[in-house]
Amino acid sequence: TIIEGPDAETLSVFEGVMDYLSYLAYRGLDSLPHAVLILHSTALVPRAIAAIVARPFRTIRLVLDHDAAGRAAAEQMARAFGTGVIDEASLYAGAKDVNEWRMITGGKQDDARPG
DSSP states (O other), rough: EEEEESSEEEEEEEHOOOOHHHHHHHTOOOSSSSEEESSSSGGGHHHHHHHHSSSSSSEEEEEOEEEEEEEEEHHHHHHHHHGGGGGGEEEGGTSSSSHHHHHHOOOOOOOOOOO
């Protein structure tokens, strides 16, 4: 799923809908000011890369799970897009994903970890 935003140069990639909604809640936002891609499954990473290549994104922010599939997806994205990729996994270190981190900690912006 792709959700368009006014900033056409930035894309955030989420593994699932709940991760996206938790991230919005963490940031205190109703939507992000740039495009969002929700994978729904890491098996769709090759299709996602093909769709991203066709767009003018300069920055790709990854909010993927800490499990093997999420880390493999992050590596694939980094190989495909190089220095334009920012992995935000340090934000929710110690949890499986951003949604679990919010459930455990309350995930308020004040709780942000450096990253």
